[in-house]
Every structure is written in structure tokens, then in C-alpha cells.
Amino acid sequence: MLLLGFLAACDGSGAGTDDELSPFPPVERPVSAIVASQYSDEASREQTGEAQTVISVLGVEEGETVADIGAGKGFYMQRLAAAVGPTGRVYAQDIFEDVVNDLEVRANANGYGNVRAVLGTPGDPGLPQDSLDHVLMVHMYHEIENPYELLWHLRDSLKPDATVAIVDADRITSQHGTPPELLACELGALGFQQIAQSPLEDGSVYVAIFRAERPRPQPEDIQPCQNPA
Numbered sequence: 241m242l243l244l245g246f247l248a249a250c251d252g253s254g255a256g257t258d259d260e261l262s263p264f265p266p267v268e269r270p271v272s273a274i275v276a277s278q279y280s281d282e283a284s285r286e287q288t289g290e291a292q293t294v295i296s297v298l299g300v301e302e303g304e305t306v307a308d309i310g311a312g313k314g315f316y317m318q319r320l321a322a323a324v325g326p327t328g329r330v331y332a333q334d335i336f337e338d339v340v341n342d343l344e345v346r347a348n349a350n351g352y353g354n355v356r357a358v359l360g361t362p363g364d365p366g367l368p369q370d371s372l373d374h375v376l377m378v379h380m381y382h383e384i385e386n387p388y389e390l391l392w393h394l395r396d397s398l399k400p401d402a403t404v405a406i407v408d409a410d411r412i413t414s415q416h417g418t419p420p421e422l423l424a425c426e427l428g429a430l431g432f433q434q435i436a437q438s439p440l441e442d443g444s445v446y447v448a449i450f451r452a453e454r455p456r457p458q459p460e461d462i463q464p465c466q467n468p469a
Contacts, residue, residue: 262363262386262389262459263458263459263460264363264386264388264389264392264459264462265388265462265463265464266386266464267386267387267388267426267464267465268464268465268466268467269412269413269414269422269465269467270412270413270414270467271382271383271384271385271413272382272383272413272414272415272416273383274380274383288440288441290407290440290441290445291315291316291319292319293438293440293447294316294376294378294405294407294440294447295319295320295323297405297436297438297447297449298374298376298403298405298447298449299374299403300320300323300324300373300374301323301324302323302324302325302327302328303324303325303327303328304324304328304329304373304374305324305328305329305330305331305371305372305373305374306320306323306324306328306329306330306331306372306373306374306375306376307330307331307333307358307365307367307372307374307375307376307397308320308330308331308332308333308376308378309333309360309365309375309376309377309380309394310333310334310335310377310378310380310383311332311333311334311339311343311357312334312339312380313339313342313343313346314332314342314343314346314347315378316376316378317330317332317343317346317347317352317355318346318347318350318352320376321347321350321352321354321355324354325354326353326354327354328354329354329355329356329371330352330354330355330356331355331356331358331367331368331372332347332355332356332357332358333357333358333359333360333365333366333367334357334358334359334360335359335360335361335362337359340357340358340359341357343355343357344357362384362385362386362389362390363385363386363389363390363393364389364390364393365390365393365394365397367394367397368397369396369397370396370397370398370399371397371399372397372398372399372402373399373401373402373403374402374403374404374405375394375397375398375402375403375404375405376404376405376406376407377404377405377406377407378406378407379407379408379409379416381406381408381418381423382408382413382416382417382418383416387426388426388429388430388459388462388464389459391426391427391430391432392430392456392459392462395430395431395452395456398452401451402451402452403435403449403450403451404427404432404449404450404451404452405447405448405449405450406418406423406427406447406448406450407440407445407446407447408423408445408446408448409444409445409446410444410445410446411444420437420446420448422465422467423448424448425465426465427450429457429462429463429464429465430452430456430457430462431452431453431454431455431456431457432450432451432452432453432454433450433451433452433453433454434448434449434450435449435450435451436448436449437449
């Protein structure tokens, strides 16, 4: 039976932390509005081979634990469930309760006993500590209200050699993308080092792979990146 994990308090509104009260610096760039729970229709995404390429580049293996942050309709969830097999675990995470409920229904309907749907908040994915071999954030990084806060909490959930894959378009954040240089800077501010990058589709979309290589700074010591646009 799929467990719906309310691992972090959330009212389902998507509202973030008040920057005046938060110890985390705000991003000095636009944040895209969340306009849909999926990037595009599944048939079109399947034709591009995006998921197969990303899972291969990330090196997901049977028996591993993977988190899909901002899982939306669950396009990656089902493919990750197959990749990790019955001895693995997939956390399909989102910040909206109705979306998480739908993920639970889809996982149960397809017999994915290795999937757990998780409700997080905009600033904390709400995933178990020291549990993850891999993390995916697919076509949603530019919508994260405060990535410094989210990434800071995410590090608690990573195993020592865990990898984080971010799929996004190479365009400015106000146009639903993230330039690769900005992405590397923002993750670098949390101690992540980029270890790989591969083009997807027509080259306008890419997957970048990161690993936590340096100590995590205290929230007040995070150095925000400048908006390149």
C-alpha cells in the first residue's frame, strides 16, 4: 500500500517563507510562476527520449533510492520505479496536496509498491535524512521560490556520494529556464560541484549533474549569485 508521506507541514497554497524572517538570502533574479503540474504531454516527452537519457546519465541502478522533486503528474516517477526495481525506492515529491494525492493514485493503479508520495513545502522537500542516492528536479528549478533554502534542506537527505540532476532549458528564469552558468553558481553556493552536463532534445534543454563536495554553509553565510540577465 502506498504511503502518503506528510513529512513537512504545507497548506497546499505554494506560499513560501517571508524573506524578512528567513535566514536564507533571496535569489537576485526572477522566479517563474508555476503554470502547470507537468512540463508537456507525456507522448511528446516520450518521443524525445528525455527520461531514458536523464536516468542513464544519472546512473540510476536497481536497489537505489531516488527522489523526484516536483514530480507533477508522475512522468518520471513510473520510469524511476522501473529503474530501481522492487528493492529500490522512489520518493515522488510535490508541494501541492492534490498533486501528491494524484501521484499516490497513479502509483497504486500501476502497482508501484516501491513508490512513496511525499508532500513538502517550497523551502523543504521533506525527505528522510541520509536516504537518497539520486535526486531529480525536472523542468521546475526556475519555479523554486528560494532555491538556497530548498537545497540547504535537501543536503540533509543525501547520502555521501549522492548525485543531483537538474533538467532545464537554457534561457533566462523569467522565461521558464535557467542558464547553466547561473545554475552552477546557485548550487555552488550550497557546496555542490557540477560533475557532468549533457544536452537534451534540440540542445535548448540540458541535464546538469551535481554532487555535494564542500561543507554546507550556514544560511546567513550563503553568498547569492548575481542575475546574469
